[in-house]
Amino acid sequence: MDWCEPRDFSDWFGRFFSLRSLTFILIVALLVIFEFRFDWMEKALGSYLSTTNRQRPETGEIWETAHDTEQARNSLNEITVDRETLQRNARGAVDLADIISFIAENQSVMISPEHFRSLYMKLPRSIASKIIAPNDLLRLLGEGEWERTYFRKYGNQLSIYLIDGSNRALCEIAVPDSTLVQIERRRIVFSGSLEEWGFAPERIRPANRFFSSLGSLPEDVRAEILARPEDILSAGGRLVRVGFPPQGQAEWVDIGFELDDGSQRQVVILPAREWALGRLRTAEESAALSGPVIRNPETGIEP
Amino acid sequence: MNRRGRLIRRIRMVFYTLAGLAAFSFLTAVVSFFVLLDQLPRVPEPLSRIIERPPTEIYAATGERVLVLGGREAVPLNRISPRFVEAVVAVEDHRFWSHHGIDKIRLTRAFLDGLAPHRRVRGTSTITQQLAKNLFFSLDRSLKRKFLEILVACQIESRYSKEEILQAYINNTSFGVNALGIEQASRSFFGKPASDLNLAEASLLAGLPQSPSGYNPYRHMDRAKRRQRTVLGRMAAVGYITPKESDEAFESPLDLRPRQASGGGSYFLDKVIRDLEERYGPEVVYNGGLRVTTTLDIQLQRWAAEAVEKGAGRLDREIGLLQTNAAENQTAVPQVALAAVDVNSGAVKAVVGGRDYFKSEYNRAVQNNRQPGSGFKPFLYYAALDSPGITPATVFTDKKVTIPVRGAPDWTPDNFGREHAGPMILKRALMNSVNSIAAQLIVELKPAGVIETARKCGISSPLAEVYSIALGTSGASPLEMASAFGVFASGGVRHEPFWIWRVEDAYGRALEEHIVSGENALNPETVFQLVDMLRGVVDRGTAQAIRTMGFSLPAAGKTGTSNDYMDAWFTGFTPGLSVSIWTGYDAGKGLRDRNGVGITGGRAAAPIWADFMIKATGGEPAREFTVPPGIHFETVDDRTGYLTEEGSPNALRVALKPGQNPEPAPPAFYAPAAERENERPSAAGPD
Numbered sequence: 001m002d003w004c005e006p007r008d009f010s011d012w013f014g015r016f017f018s019l020r021s022l023t024f025i026l027i028v029a030l031l032v033i034f035e036f037r038f039d040w041m042e043k044a045l046g047s048y049l050s051t052t053n054r055q056r057p058e059t060g061e062i063w064e065t066a067h068d069t070e071q072a073r074n075s076l077n078e079i080t081v082d083r084e085t086l087q088r089n090a091r092g093a094v095d096l097a098d099i100i101s102f103i104a105e106n107q108s109v110m111i112s113p114e115h116f117r118s119l120y121m122k123l124p125r126s127i128a129s130k131i132i133a134p135n136d137l138l139r140l141l142g143e144g145e146w147e148r149t150y151f152r153k154y155g156n157q158l159s160i161y162l163i164d165g166s167n168r169a170l171c172e173i174a175v176p177d178s179t180l181v182q183i184e185r186r187r188i189v190f191s192g193s194l195e196e197w198g199f200a201p202e203r204i205r206p207a208n209r210f211f212s213s214l215g216s217l218p219e220d221v222r223a224e225i226l227a228r229p230e231d232i233l234s235a236g237g238r239l240v241r242v243g244f245p246p247q248g249q250a251e252w253v254d255i256g257f258e259l260d261d262g263s264q265r266q267v268v269i270l271p272a273r274e275w276a277l278g279r280l281r282t283a284e285e286s287a288a289l290s291g292p293v294i295r296n297p298e299t300g301i302e303p
Numbered sequence: 304m305n306r307r308g309r310l311i312r313r314i315r316m317v318f319y320t321l322a323g324l325a326a327f328s329f330l331t332a333v334v335s336f337f338v339l340l341d342q343l344p345r346v347p348e349p350l351s352r353i354i355e356r357p358p359t360e361i362y363a364a365t366g367e368r369v370l371v372l373g374g375r376e377a378v379p380l381n382r383i384s385p386r387f388v389e390a391v392v393a394v395e396d397h398r399f400w401s402h403h404g405i406d407k408i409r410l411t412r413a414f415l416d417g418l419a420p421h422r423r424v425r426g427t428s429t430i431t432q433q434l435a436k437n438l439f440f441s442l443d444r445s446l447k448r449k450f451l452e453i454l455v456a457c458q459i460e461s462r463y464s465k466e467e468i469l470q471a472y473i474n475n476t477s478f479g480v481n482a483l484g485i486e487q488a489s490r491s492f493f494g495k496p497a498s499d500l501n502l503a504e505a506s507l508l509a510g511l512p513q514s515p516s517g518y519n520p521y522r523h524m525d526r527a528k529r530r531q532r533t534v535l536g537r538m539a540a541v542g543y544i545t546p547k548e549s550d551e552a553f554e555s556p557l558d559l560r561p562r563q564a565s566g567g568g569s570y571f572l573d574k575v576i577r578d579l580e581e582r583y584g585p586e587v588v589y590n591g592g593l594r595v596t597t598t599l600d601i602q603l604q605r606w607a608a609e610a611v612e613k614g615a616g617r618l619d620r621e622i623g624l625l626q627t628n629a630a631e632n633q634t635a636v637p638q639v640a641l642a643a644v645d646v647n648s649g650a651v652k653a654v655v656g657g658r659d660y661f662k663s664e665y666n667r668a669v670q671n672n673r674q675p676g677s678g679f680k681p682f683l684y685y686a687a688l689d690s691p692g693i694t695p696a697t698v699f700t701d702k703k704v705t706i707p708v709r710g711a712p713d714w715t716p717d718n719f720g721r722e723h724a725g726p727m728i729l730k731r732a733l734m735n736s737v738n739s740i741a742a743q744l745i746v747e748l749k750p751a752g753v754i755e756t757a758r759k760c761g762i763s764s765p766l767a768e769v770y771s772i773a774l775g776t777s778g779a780s781p782l783e784m785a786s787a788f789g790v791f792a793s794g795g796v797r798h799e800p801f802w803i804w805r806v807e808d809a810y811g812r813a814l815e816e817h818i819v820s821g822e823n824a825l826n827p828e829t830v831f832q833l834v835d836m837l838r839g840v841v842d843r844g845t846a847q848a849i850r851t852m853g854f855s856l857p858a859a860g861k862t863g864t865s866n867d868y869m870d871a872w873f874t875g876f877t878p879g880l881s882v883s884i885w886t887g888y889d890a891g892k893g894l895r896d897r898n899g900v901g902i903t904g905g906r907a908a909a910p911i912w913a914d915f916m917i918k919a920t921g922g923e924p925a926r927e928f929t930v931p932p933g934i935h936f937e938t939v940d941d942r943t944g945y946l947t948e949e950g951s952p953n954a955l956r957v958a959l960k961p962g963q964n965p966e967p968a969p970p971a972f973y974a975p976a977a978e979r980e981n982e983r984p985s986a987a988g989p990d
Binding site for chain 1: 308310311314315340341342343344345346347348356402403404405407408437438439440441454455457458459460461462583584586587589590591592593648804808809812813814816817818819820821
C-alpha cells in the first residue's frame with residue numbers, strides 16, 4: 001500500500017487516532033514510563049558495558065595514579081630487596097672480607113655485636129688491632145649498650161659504627177683503604193711450585209736471601225711486604241723460595257711463598273705493597289747479596 | 304491557502320521536525336556509543352581498588368603523625384558519620400538511592416530550564432556521574448566527556464551496590480587544603496575522625512566539594528557558612544532533619560582546628576618532603592606509602608611558633624607597625640626565623656621559617672643567607688684561643704684601628720657605640736662584642752684560620768677570605784648557626800644536622816635510618832674556654848635581656864647585628880639544645896624603632912630565644928657544661944688581666960688551660976694610668 005501524506009486536518013486527526021498510531025504511541029509511552037520507573041535502558045547499557053570492561057583501556061586519572069603507585073611500589077621493592085639481599089649476605093658472612101666485598105659505595109649493612117666479634121676474631125692480630133683494640137672491644141661488650149654494628153662504605157673507606165639502641169654510635173671506626181686491601185686479599189694456598197703458578201724463574205729468590213734483604217729494611221716497610229707472617233706459618237712446611245711479580249703492576253701485588261713439607265710443595269700467595277717491594281729490590285741490589293741458588297726440584301731451573 | 308491549510312502545514316512541519324530530530328538524536332546516540340566504546344576507560348574491579356593507595360605518613364620524633372601525603376585515607380561507610388552521608392546525598396543527589404546512575408527527572412527539568420530564556424540551568428550530575436568524572440575524566444566540559452561520563456556511570460551502577468558507590472565517592476572527593484576523602488578532611492578541619500562529625504561539621508564539609516577553594520572556611524568563612532545553610536536546607540527539605548535541627552546546627556559554633564596547628568611544622572615538613580623527593584623521587588613520596596619518622600619535636604615546634612609570633616608582634620610594636628599592615632604584606636614587615644638543634648645528636652627539633660607559612664613559604668631558617676654580624680665572632684675567638692699565647696685573660700686594647708687591605712681602601716671597623724674602652728681582656732671584649740679587638744685578632748690569625756674553624760663547625764655557606772669576616776660579613780642560615788654553635792655546646796664534637804630518623808616502606812621494611820655519630824672537630828679545652836666567655840655574653844654581656852626575662856639555666860650565646868641593622872641575631876645554647884634566632888626584613892631595610900634607633904640582636908632576637916627556651920627547658924634541672932680535665936678558673940681584673948680578688952671591681956672569672964696562669968698585679972701596676980696606656984700588658988702570664 002502506498003503511503004500518502006494526510007491532506008487535511010480531519011485526515012491528520014483520523015490518522016493520529018487510528019488504532020495503529022495509538023498502539024504505537026502507547027508502546028512509546030509505556031517504554032518511556034518503564035524507563036523512568038525501572039531504568040531498563042541504563043541497566044541494559046550498564047550490563048553490556050560490564051561485559052566489555054576487560055577489553056577497554058586503562059586510561060583516566062585513576063589509572064594513571066594506579067600506574068604511578070605501581071611504579072612507586074616497584075621502586076621501593078627494588079630498594080628493599082637490594083637491602084634485604086645485602087643484609088642476608090651480611091648475616092651469612094664468615095669473615096670481614098665477605099662484607100667488604102659485597103658492600104658497594106654508599107651502601108650499608110647491619111650485623112649483631114656477636115657476629116662482629118666472630119668476624120673480628122678471624123682477622124689476623126696485626127689487622128684486627130688496626131680496626132679496634134681488643135680491650136676496647138671487650139669494654140664495649142661489657143658495657144652492654146652495644147646493640148648493632150653498622151657498616152657503610154664511603155669512597156674507598158669503610159666506616160664501622162658500633163651503635164646503641166637509639167642509633168647512637170658508641171664507637172666509630174674508619175677502616176682505611178690499605179687495611180681494606182689487606183683484609184680483602186686473604187691468604188691463598190695452592191699445591192705445586194712457584195713456576196706452576198706463573199712466577200717467572202728470574203723473579204724467584206731463595207727464602208734466606210729474601211729474609212736477609214727484608215731484615216735490612218725499616219719495620220714499617222717490612223710490614224708492608226709481609227704483614228701477616230702467621231699466614232705462612234699456619235700453612236706448614238719449610239719455606240724454601242719466594243716469588244715476586246713483575247715490577248710496576250699495581251699498588252698491591254701478590255708475593256708467592258713456596259713451602260716444602262717433605263712430601264709435597266705448596267705456594268702461599270700474600271699481598272704486599274709494590275713500593276715496599278721496590279725498596280726490597282733496591283736493598284737486594286745495594287747489598288749485592290747472592291744467596292745459594294736453589295734449583296726447582298721438579299724442573300731443575302735455576303732462578 | 305486557507306487558515307486550516309496553514310495550520311495543517313504548521314502541524315506537519317512540527318511533526319516532521321520532531322520526528323527528524325528524534326531519529327537523528329537516536330542515531331547519533333547509537334553511532335556515538337559504538338564510536339566511543341573504544342574510548343571508554345576500564346572500570347577498576349573491585350571499585351575499592353581506587354582507595355588502595357597507601358599514603359606517605361610523616362611522624363614526629365615523639366610518635367605523633369603530623370602529615371599524610373598522597374594516598375587515600377579511605378574509611379568504610381559504617382565509620383563515617385551518618386549525618387555526613389545524609390548531607391552529601393541531600394545536597395549532591397537526593398534521588399541517589401533510587402536512580403540508576405542518571406537522574407532523568409533532574410535531566411528533564413534541566414532540559415526544560417534550558418529552553419526557557421533567562422533561567423539558570425541546574426547541575427544534573429548524579430553522585431555516580433561525579434564519581435565517574437573524578438575517577439576518569441579531566442575537568443574539560445564537553446558533550447563527549449558528558450556522554451562518556453553517563454556511560455561509565457551506567458556501568459558502575461550495574462556492577463556495584465549503592466553503598467560501594469557512595470563510599471568510593473566520599474573517599475575520593477577533594478575538600479581542599481590537600482584533603483582527599485572525608486577522613487583527611489575531617490582530620491584537617493576538625494582534628495577528629497569522620498565518624499565523630501556532628502551535624503554542623505558534617506554539613507559544612509558536605510558543602511565543600513562543589514568549590515573547595517571558594518568555600519574554604521579558613522579563607523572565606525562567610526561563604527562556607529552560606530553553603531552550610533544550603534546543605535542544611537536541603538537536608539531539611541529531603542526530610543533527613545527537621546527545620547529546627549537545621550537552624551540549631553547552623554547556629555552552633557564550629558570548632559575549626561587552628562590552621563597554624565595543622566601546619567605548625569610546615570616549614571619543617573617542607574624541608575623533609577624536599578629531602579625525601581630528592582632521595583626517592585616524587586612518585587615514590589606521593590604514591591609509595593612511606594612511613595617517615597622525623598626529628599620534629601611537636602611541643603618544641605609549638606613553643607617555637609609561639610615565641611616567634613610573640614617576638615614578631617613585639618618587633619611590630621617597637622617599629623610602630625599596625626597589626627593590620629603586619630598581617631597583609633609579608634615583605635613590609637620584619638621577619639623572624641628560628642632553628643633549634645639537639646646538641647648531642649644534631650637532630651633538628653624545631654624550625655620556624657617566617658612569621659606565617661601560609662603567606663610566605665620561604666624558609667628563612669634554612670634557605671636564608673644573612674650576615675650574622677658579631678654572631679660570627681665565636682669562630683674568630685676559638686681560632687684565637689686555640690693559637691699559642693692567647694687566653695681569655697690576654698689583654699688587648701680597644702682603640703681605633705686601621706687595617707691596610709691590599710688593593711682596597713683601609714679597613715677601619717667601628718665599635719657599636721663608636722667609643723673605645725681601652726685595655727681589656729679577651730673575655731670582656733667578647734662579652735661586650737668589641738669590634739676593634741676582633742679586627743686586631745683577625746689580623747693576627749688571618750681570615751683563613753677563622754674560616755677553617757667555621758668550616759669545622761659545619762658552616763657550609765660561602766665565606767669570603769677577607770678581614771671583615773671577623774665581624775660576620777659572610778652570610779649563613781639560622782640552621783647553620785644553630786648547628787655550628789652546637790659544636791661548642793657539645794665540647795667540640797660535631798654532629799651533622801639531620802631531619803629524618805628513619806624511613807620505612809608501607810610494610811614496615813626499613814629503607815634508611817640515621818646513625819648518630821659525632822666527629823671531634825674542635826679542641827675540648829679551647830671550646831670550654833669559649834663557652835665560658837659566651838656564658839659571660841648571656842650573664843653580663845650584650846644578651847643580658849635573657850636573664851632579665853627570667854631564663855636562669857646555664858646558657859651561652861652571642862648576639863649579632865649586621866650593618867645598618869639589616870639583620871639582628873642571637874644564637875645560644877644550653878648543654879642540650881642550640882637555638883638560633885634571626886630577625887630582619889626580607890630585603891633592603893634595616894630594623895629601626897619608631898624613634899629611628901637601630902634594633903640590635905640583643906633587643907630583637909635574644910628575647911625570642913629566652914621566650915622559647917624558658918618553655919623548652921621548663922622543669923629541667925640546671926645542667927652545667929662539662930668542664931674538661933685540666934681546666935682551672937681564675938679571677939682576673941678585666942682591664943689588666945692580673946689576678947684579683949673575687950668581688951673586687953672589674954673582677955671577671957676566666958677558664959684557663961693547664962699552664963695558663965695569670966700573674967698577680969706587679970707594683971708597676973700602680974703607676975699612673977697614662978703610662979700604662981702605651982704598653983700592651985700580657986697579663987695572661989707565661990702564655
